[in-house]
Amino acid sequence: MLERPDPLLGYRFTGFTLPAREFYRASLGAIEKACARHYGASTGEISAVELERFVRKLAHAQLQPWDGPPQALVYFVLRNDAIDAAYGVPDAYASLQIPYMAHIEPPRPWWRP
Numbered sequence: 001m002l003e004r005p006d007p008l009l010g011y012r013f014t015g016f017t018l019p020a021r022e023f024y025r026a027s028l029g030a031i032e033k034a035c036a037r038h039y040g041a042s043t044g045e046i047s048a049v050e051l052e053r054f055v056r057k058l059a060h061a062q063l064q065p066w067d068g069p070p071q072a073l074v075y076f077v078l079r080n081d082a083i084d085a086a087y088g089v090p091d092a093y094a095s096l097q098i099p100y101m102a103h104i105e106p107p108r109p110w111w112r113p
Contacts, residue, residue: 011081027078030067031074
């Protein structure tokens, strides 16, 4: 999605001035740096319990030092993107046995490249 000129991600609705690609790269880089500082490993290498603690700290802007966009904004945007990716497409609604009832049906699947 970040390869697109206008990524269909939640960041575009925030009004933050950093270009989307830079925001996501800076955010993900800051997350990995903070995780390495706190746990000595990447987010993919720590336990589920440690990852949950880490995300809670991110959500409450408690990861110090922090070298990225504001933590609360990073959490807000990434959480919304994850929810949208998991539940914002017709297949996800079908898996939950909920009818997909878009206000305006897209002319083509927007979620596929």
